[in-house]
Amino acid sequence: xxxYVSRFERRQGTVEPLGxxxxxxxxxxxxxxxxxxxxxxxxxxxxxVLRGIDLDVPAGQFLAIVGKSGCGKSTLLRLLxxxxxxxxxxxxxxxxxGNTVEANARIVFQEPRLLPWARVVDxxxxxxxxxxxKDTARVKALMALDDVQLxxxxxxxxxxxxxxxxxxxxxxxxxxxxxxxxxxxxxLGALDALTxxxxxxxxxxxxxELGFTAVLVTHDVSEAVHLADRVIVLDGGKVALDxxxxxEHPRRHGDPDLAVVERRLLDAILG
Amino acid sequence: xxxxxxxxxxxRQRRSWVLPALPARRIRLEWxxxxxxxxxxxxxxxxxxxxxxxxxxxxxxPTDVAAAFVEQLLSGALLHNVAVSGARALxxxxxxxxxxxxxxxxxGVSKLSEQLTDTSLQMLRTIPHLAMxxxxxxxxxxxxxxxxxxxxxxxxxxxxxxxFHGVRNVDRELIEMGxxxxxxxxxxxxxxxxxxxxxxxxxxxxxxxxxxxxTLIVSESIAASSGIGHMANQAREFMMTDVVVLSLxxxxxxxxxxxxxxxxxxxxxxxxxxxxxx
Numbered sequence: 378x379x380x381y382v383s384r385f386e387r388r389q390g391t392v393e394p395l396g397x398x399x400x401x402x403x404x405x406x407x408x409x410x411x412x413x414x415x416x417x418x419x420x421x422x423x424x425x426v427l428r429g430i431d432l433d434v435p436a437g438q439f440l441a442i443v444g445k446s447g448c449g450k451s452t453l454l455r456l457l458x459x460x461x462x463x464x465x466x467x468x469x470x471x472x473x474x475g476n477t478v479e480a481n482a483r484i485v486f487q488e489p490r491l492l493p494w495a496r497v498v499d500x501x502x503x504x505x506x507x508x509x510x511k512d513t514a515r516v517k518a519l520m521a522l523d524d525v526q527l528x529x530x531x532x533x534x535x536x537x538x539x540x541x542x543x544x545x546x547x548x549x550x551x552x553x554x555x556x557x558x559x560x561x562x563x564x565l566g567a568l569d570a571l572t573x574x575x576x577x578x579x580x581x582x583x584x585x586e587l588g589f590t591a592v593l594v595t596h597d598v599s600e601a602v603h604l605a606d607r608v609i610v611l612d613g614g615k616v617a618l619d620x621x622x623x624x625e626h627p628r629r630h631g632d633p634d635l636a637v638v639e640r641r642l643l644d645a646i647l648g
Numbered sequence: 649x650x651x652x653x654x655x656x657x658x659x660r661q662r663r664s665w666v667l668p669a670l671p672a673r674r675i676r677l678e679w680x681x682x683x684x685x686x687x688x689x690x691x692x693x694x695x696x697x698x699x700x701x702x703x704x705x706x707x708x709x710p711t712d713v714a715a716a717f718v719e720q721l722l723s724g725a726l727l728h729n730v731a732v733s734g735a736r737a738l739x740x741x742x743x744x745x746x747x748x749x750x751x752x753x754x755x756g757v758s759k760l761s762e763q764l765t766d767t768s769l770q771m772l773r774t775i776p777h778l779a780m781x782x783x784x785x786x787x788x789x790x791x792x793x794x795x796x797x798x799x800x801x802x803x804x805x806x807x808x809x810x811x812f813h814g815v816r817n818v819d820r821e822l823i824e825m826g827x828x829x830x831x832x833x834x835x836x837x838x839x840x841x842x843x844x845x846x847x848x849x850x851x852x853x854x855x856x857x858x859x860x861x862x863t864l865i866v867s868e869s870i871a872a873s874s875g876i877g878h879m880a881n882q883a884r885e886f887m888m889t890d891v892v893v894l895s896l897x898x899x900x901x902x903x904x905x906x907x908x909x910x911x912x913x914x915x916x917x918x919x920x921x922x923x924x925x926x
Contacts, residue, residue: 458828490825494843494920503839506830536922550829 417466428614441601444611483551504550521553541572716890740799752811790871810852814845
């Protein structure tokens with residue numbers, strides 16, 4: 378549990394919280410990318426799923442995309458990670474000095490999608506993608522497992538882990554290549570309520586430490602409000618609401634300010 | 649009381665997923681239990697033969713079969729025939745199994761290949777391969793080729809069907825994950841598709857082993873000049889019931905041995921699966 382700061386300690390002020398300014402970027406980290414979407418459209422047959430999305434996400438921001446089922450959030454996610462190409466409009470990633478770059482985007486799915494026949498450390502090494510020598514791969518994978526506090530499970534089979542631990546392995550797999558952009562697709566949807574809270578803290582901490590740009594797609598408004606700097610509501614393939622959440626990280630569950638934001642978002646979504 | 653002390657001192661060593669930890673004395677019993685029924689049957693058989701209730705022409709006593717075993721072993725005929733049959737079985741398994749595996753993988757991965765060959769394979773499969781014996785004898789005579797052809801043909805289909813099924817049923821989400829992480833072609837196959845299909849391939853292998861022995865027995869009885877099937881068939885002509893029964897027992901032993909090897913391979917290759925974890 379080294380490096381893990383309990384909520385109690387933070388509240389008591391015994392440990393300095395890592396705020397937006399105090400973020401430490403590890404030397405190995407790929408630089409966070411900014412995202413620029415211009416009039417992005419996507420349709421499947423007659424169904425226009427995205428109808429002209431304009432969006433600028435600064436490097437290092439934690440953006441949450443919420444909306445009802447079928448609002449186009451999964452489609453947008455697939456565009457961001459390069460699984461699909463937009464039918465119209467442009468999509469650009471840039472580094473902090475404005476040069477267009479490859480995003481090196483990674484995705485965390487709702488299900489961990491671990492290879493059951495590979496040990497935890499080898500599953501994490503899958504995230505390295507390109508072929509590198511085994512020892513280096515193992516060292517890097519162990520470092521990523523350390524980020525999610527699972528080094529002790531490195532040589533276990535995934536079948537032996539709990540649901541939350543599997544999702545942490547999946548997170549480590551997406552972190553191991555030190556991505557500039559990390560996209561979460563309902564990453565905690567399949568977990569029980571208490572594990573979700575622990576995982577939210579973990580995601581938040583990892584994001585603050587590594588400094589990547591994060592996009593969270595979810596229909597859990599409270600989760601979006603807890604984690605993100607900014608929440609956008611998609612409705613009918615358009616951005617219906619764009620809301621900054623200035624509250625400092627790390628955030629406490631049950632914060633009254635956040636509850637107000639959450640109410641506003643829910644009103645916007647449910648109409 | 650001591651038995652329980654042993655169990656509680658070292659509970660983890662023997663703990664299985666199905667059974668709670670058992671003391672050492674009872675483990676022995678667990679191993680013996682599957683053989684209790686055959687052992688009792690043999691004892692009853694011996695008793696009835698000794699009492700003269702069973703004619704030796706219909707069924708020789710176990711002691712007669714044991715004597716035949718020793719006699720055949722000493723003459724060297726037994727080892728020779730077992731070696732010949734074993735080599736035939738292995739050759740058929742390798743040839744038929746390889747063809748079935750490759751076809752299953754190819755058709756599982758490629759839609760075009762499946763459309764091209766699957767219907768033909770399914771049609772061939774519906775022909776009982778033993779019905780081809782007359783034709784095979786016309787083609788190859790009673791040489792090794794006829795046995796190899798028939799065993800390979802018999803082994804091919806279960807391996808093909810199960811491999812195909814296994815490859816097709818690999819979790820789509822894992823394949824998508826692999827692609828997102830830059831796997832393609834051979835890497836994707838080696839890391840995701842093949843391990844995913846392996847449990848199913850093993851089912852095919854074990855099924856194929858049964859068909860392999862069946863085909864070999866039949867083809868050796870009909871068209872061979874060596875092997876266990878030939879030994880049994882020759883013994884029938886000389887009314888040597890004990891050798892006939894001995895041949896059957898050897899088939900049973902070889903079949904069991906093959907299954908044990910396949911199970912061990914399976915356990916080893918699928919150790920990631922909770923079903924096979926100790």
